[in-house]
Amino acid sequence: MNMYADCLEMTRSDHQHKQAHLSAEEILELAERGRRCPRYEEYIDHITECAVCRETYKQLLRAELTVRAARKRVWTPTLRIWVPVAAAAMLVLFFGVWILRSNSSQSLALRQVNGVWYEGAMRLPDWAFAAAAQFERPPTPTTRDVQDTAPPAVRLIRPNPANAALDSLTPEFQWERATDAVRYRAWLEHADDTLKINLKVDGVRAMLPEGAQLKAGEEYRLVVEALSADELAGEGLRAVYEFRTLTPEQQERLLWARANRSQAPRACAVIFYQLGFYADVLETLNTLPNEPLVQQWRAAAQEQIRLR
Known part of the structure; x- marks a missing residue:
């Protein structure tokens, strides 16, 4: 048979x-x-x-x-x-x-020809095939409860706060103007508190000092403080966002997925999820029929965003 x-x-x-x-x-x-x-x-x-x-x-x-x-x-x-x-x-x-x-769509999506795996017409590297095969096994939803909290004092715009990772070692940050704020302070802290990098702030934007870059494969916290006219440094409202940086191999996979998400959406959706780019997961899933597997992956990505 x-x-x-x-x-x-x-x-x-x-x-x-x-x-x-x-x-x-x-x-x-x-x-x-x-x-x-x-x-x-x-x-x-x-x-x-x-x-x-x-x-x-x-x-x-x-x-x-x-x-x-x-x-x-x-x-x-x-x-x-x-x-x-x-x-x-x-x-x-x-x-x-x-x-x-x-x-x-699923039976036609993943196929093998002469020992080479394809999603649709897109030839998949071995690691991308492994991701595509994982599409049939969505993550189990977490049961962790998160208490409702007030909106952050400073709402981050860029990079997308829905994502758990940064796509660059020299990121630039942008946020919405906070009520009554006339100036801001911003810095990055290493997850183990061994390093603090003061960012160059220009209005509602911030960037690393000239010539500086983050370490690959590390975890950081972004802290933005909004100060009103009568507040001193340390007295303003703060917002904290956590991110991690990618290794060179992960960066390569992210670039591949963003370049090929329309040709291999299932493989790319899983790759985005594995790398922590949950907004990219949702964007990619929106191009697929609303089948049960797609619904389960969408729910898993939305849950990760909620937990952030």
């Missing part, structure tokens, strides 16, 4: 993308109608030269012959033997037709 399914799948995939083989419908028509098929000679000529189509045709033909034989013997004493055989043959035919004709 597995070898038969593999043959059918190879025929369907190759015909769709290379037009090198007969289609599923053409092979089925040939097996069912034989010489009555209008393009019999053309199909037979192709099967004579094509090993893949020939093997698929042989499997379908055997199943068809078994069914016909079972029909002739249905009233004989061997009924108990042939009915199960015929049922098995019909199951083979049904399974093959399902593989060849299935139009579900």
Whole structure:
């Protein structure tokens, strides 16, 4: 059964993308109608030269012959033997037709051709294939409760606070103007409190000092303090945002996912989730049909944003 399914799948995939083989419908028509098929000679000529189509045709033909034989013997004493055989043959035919004709987005999304994995027409690196395969296993929703809190005193705009990671080692920050604030202070703290970097603030924007950059693969806290006219440094309202930086390998995967999200949305959605770019997850999922798996991934990303 597995070898038969593999043959059918190879025929369907190759015909769709290379037009090198007969289609599923053409092979089925040939097996069912034989010489009555209008393009019999053309199909037979192709099967004579094509090993893949020939093997698929042989499997379908055997199943068809078994069914016909079972029909002739249905009233004989061997009924108990042939009915199960015929049922098995019909199951083979049904399974093959399902593989060849299935139009579900998930079955067409991930496929293998000559040992290479694709999502749609996009060839996937090994690590991207692993991510695409993970799409069928959405994360288990967390049960951690988060108490409702007041909105932050300073609402961050850039980088997107929904994401847990920074896409650059030299990030720039921007926030909304806070009520009554006339100036701001901003700095980055290393997660272990061993380092503090004062940022250069210009209105509602801030950046690293000239020539400075963050360390790859580390965790940081961004602190923004809004000061009114009569407040001194340390007396204003503060907002704290936590981020981590990417390693070079993670940065490469992020760039790949952002460049190919339209061609390989399932692989890219999982990659974004693994890297902590939850806003990118939601944006990518919005391009897919609202299927149960998509709904589960969307819920998982929204939950991570809520926990931030």
